[in-house]
Amino acid sequence: MEVSAGYMGGKKFQVVARGHRSICDQPVDNGGANEGMTPPEFLLASLATCAGYYAAEYLNTRGLPTRDLHVRVTAQKATQPARLDSFGIDVTTPALDERHRAGLLRAVKTCLVHNTLLTPPKIDIKIHTPVLAQAS
Numbered sequence: 488m489e490v491s492a493g494y495m496g497g498k499k500f501q502v503v504a505r506g507h508r509s510i511c512d513q514p515v516d517n518g519g520a521n522e523g524m525t526p527p528e529f530l531l532a533s534l535a536t537c538a539g540y541y542a543a544e545y546l547n548t549r550g551l552p553t554r555d556l557h558v559r560v561t562a563q564k565a566t567q568p569a570r571l572d573s574f575g576i577d578v579t580t581p582a583l584d585e586r587h588r589a590g591l592l593r594a595v596k597t598c599l600v601h602n603t604l605l606t607p608p609k610i611d612i613k614i615h616t617p618v619l620a621q622a623s
Contacts (some may be wrong), residue, residue, distance in 0.1 A: 499523070527562070527571055535560040537600040538576050545594035552581040574604065 492500040492511065498519035499512045511526060513519025524532060539558040546553045557579040565572035578595055595601070 502529075530571065531560045531562060531574075534574065534576065534598070534600045534604070537598040538578065538595045541594045541598050542578050542580070542591055545591050546580065549587065549590075551583065551587060554581065556580050576601070 490504040502509045510523030512523040535558045559577040561575045562571040563573040
């Protein structure tokens with residue numbers, strides 16, 4: 488799996504994955520042009536769409552209605568270090584009996600992004616740049 492982000496000037500980046508392109512930007516009050524979601528909003532979008540995918544799969548597999556399926560994800564900001572904390576996932580569906588509500592919850596909990604956030608991955612950072620010659 489791979490995503491790349493190319494700098495477009497200002498606070499804006501073009502994000503590319505499998506030929507699909509999105510813009511990542513900052514709001515005007517943070518120096519951007521407000522032409523796309525911020526990086527934290529992309530993270531929340533990933534969690535929302537992943538949870539929604541698993542919810543839809545559960546409902547569709549059982550022939551249950553998906554017409555009003557909606558997922559809302561929220562998070563609070565924390566400091567030291569700066570990060571997102573206290574995520575909330577709200578899944579709205581048409582009426583379900585208790586058995587399907589429990590099954591839907593199990594399905595949403597299998598979301599790859601959800602499980603990644605529960606068990607932080609290793610992150611290896613490499614800087615690729617030519618080395619400047621030393622002045623003599």
